[in-house]
Amino acid sequence: MKKTVWTFGLIGGAVMAAFMIATLPFANAFDEHSLIVGYAGIVAGFLLAYFGVRSYRDNVLGGTIGFGRAFGAGLLIATIASLCYVATWEIMYFKFMPDFMDKYAAHEVAKARASGASDAEVAARQAEMQKFAVMYKNPVYNAALTFMEPLPMALLITLISAGVLSRRKKEDAGGDVMAGAAPA
Numbered sequence: 001m002k003k004t005v006w007t008f009g010l011i012g013g014a015v016m017a018a019f020m021i022a023t024l025p026f027a028n029a030f031d032e033h034s035l036i037v038g039y040a041g042i043v044a045g046f047l048l049a050y051f052g053v054r055s056y057r058d059n060v061l062g063g064t065i066g067f068g069r070a071f072g073a074g075l076l077i078a079t080i081a082s083l084c085y086v087a088t089w090e091i092m093y094f095k096f097m098p099d100f101m102d103k104y105a106a107h108e109v110a111k112a113r114a115s116g117a118s119d120a121e122v123a124a125r126q127a128e129m130q131k132f133a134v135m136y137k138n139p140v141y142n143a144a145l146t147f148m149e150p151l152p153m154a155l156l157i158t159l160i161s162a163g164v165l166s167r168r169k170k171e172d173a174g175g176d177v178m179a180g181a182a183p184a
Helices: 002-022 032-060 067-096 100-114 119-136 139-148 151-165
Strands: 169-171 177-179
Touching: 002 032, 002 067, 032 067, 032 151, 067 139, 067 151, 100 119, 119 139
Parallel strands: none
Antiparallel strands: 169 177
16 A cells, blocks of 8 residues: 555645646735636645545455545545645745745735725734734744645545445355445
C-alpha cells in the first residue's frame, strides 16, 4: 500500500501545486473566478485518491477492498497531496508574496466599505484583518490554515471514492468465493 499511496499522493500534490503556481500571476484578483480555479486544482489533485484506491484494489488486493480500507488509503493519498499543497503555499507566500495578507486585508476592508458598512463596522473589520495578518506570518499557523483549506474536499472525494470502489468477496452458487460487488 505504501508505494500506491505515495505515488498517487505525490502526483495529486504535484497537480495541486501546478494549479497554484499557474495562478500566481492572478493572486491578487480576490474574486470568485480565482476561487473557482483554485478549487478546480484541489479537486483535480484529489481525484488521484480515486485512481489510487482503484489501483490499490485492482493491482494489490486482487479486485476487492472494503469501505474502511478504501477510505484509509484514499485519506492517506489526500493527506500527502494536501501536504504538497501546503509546502507549495508556504514557499510561494514567504518567498514570493510576503505582502499577500496585507493586500487581502485591504481588499476585505474595501469590500466592507463598498457594501455600505458603517465606519465602526469597517474599523472592526480592519482590526480583525490586521490581527489575522499578524497571525498569518507565523509559518505554523499559516500551514495549519492552509492544510484546512482543502480538507473538506479531501474528505468528500475520499468518501465518494471509497463508496464507489469498495467491493467485498461474495460466494457463487457453488459455494466458491468470487470477487465482486457486495450483494444487494
